Amino acid sequence: MLNKFYPYRFELFLITQLAVLFGSLFIPSVWFENFILPTLLLLNLCFGLLLVSKSKNLTRILFALAILALGFVVFEYLEEENSLNNIRLGLYFIFYALVTLEIMRQVWKAQVVSKNVILGLISGYISLGLLSFFLCLTIEILNPGSFSGIETSAISPSKSEQLMYFAYITLMTIGYGDILPITDLAQKASMFIGLIGQFYLVILTAIVVGKYINQSSTDFNKQ
Numbered sequence: 001m002l003n004k005f006y007p008y009r010f011e012l013f014l015i016t017q018l019a020v021l022f023g024s025l026f027i028p029s030v031w032f033e034n035f036i037l038p039t040l041l042l043l044n045l046c047f048g049l050l051l052v053s054k055s056k057n058l059t060r061i062l063f064a065l066a067i068l069a070l071g072f073v074v075f076e077y078l079e080e081e082n083s084l085n086n087i088r089l090g091l092y093f094i095f096y097a098l099v100t101l102e103i104m105r106q107v108w109k110a111q112v113v114s115k116n117v118i119l120g121l122i123s124g125y126i127s128l129g130l131l132s133f134f135l136c137l138t139i140e141i142l143n144p145g146s147f148s149g150i151e152t153s154a155i156s157p158s159k160s161e162q163l164m165y166f167a168y169i170t171l172m173t174i175g176y177g178d179i180l181p182i183t184d185l186a187q188k189a190s191m192f193i194g195l196i197g198q199f200y201l202v203i204l205t206a207i208v209v210g211k212y213i214n215q216s217s218t219d220f221n222k223q
Contacts, residue, residue, distance in 0.1 A: 002053050005050055006050065007116070009047065009051045009116075010116050010119040011116070012047040013050070013051055013099075013103075014119050014126070016044040017044060017123060017130075018126075020040045020041060020044060021126070023037065023040065042070070045095070048066075048095065049062055049063060049066065051102055051103060052102050055102075061098070062095055062099070069088050069092055072088040089134060089138060093134040093138070096127060096134070097131055100127040103123055103124040103127060104124050107208060108204065108207065112211075113211045118208070124204070125171075125200055128171060128196060129164075129167055129171045130167075132168070132171050132193040132196075135167070135192075136163045136167050136193075139185055140159075140163060143183060143185060146183040146185065146186035147163065147179055147186055149162075149179035149180055150166075162179060167193065170193045170197075171194070171196070173197060
């Protein structure tokens, strides 16, 4: 069954990523956050497992992380307990870090630059933004008030969305200035996010473009 879907792994993972990020643009927030978003996150976890399914050891590790994270979600829902949020956040971070590294590895080693490789390249960049969000959220949880321009209350869906926005804006080095890192740790994290985003574009994207140019030249010469 997995072999049938494996060729479409990048498409499936990317589609669910985009749906998680931008679904609320098209669906009312209340409906999206309460009913649709949990389903999309579950699908994204499943497609993350599909991405690594060729590596048995990595699949086992990610499957265990996904089960633990989902178990904490169910426990928090049934017990109305939020004390396990930090553990769940850590599990998600490890899960998506491993998936992101696997995406980058597959894109790096691709011999032929196909549509799948391009989609994998896009998905990897989006995954870096998600990891950046987890990093910013962790900093804000451990040291509240690390970022100005966001809600000062405890971690909430609205505050999480603001930090996700900041993470992606920083990764893309746009920096509107509406949200600012004001502690040393937050500032260093912002620098790190910006550097990682540039390294990804300059190194990995350049390699893929170079392979595509060589591939096109070879095909042209054969004609």
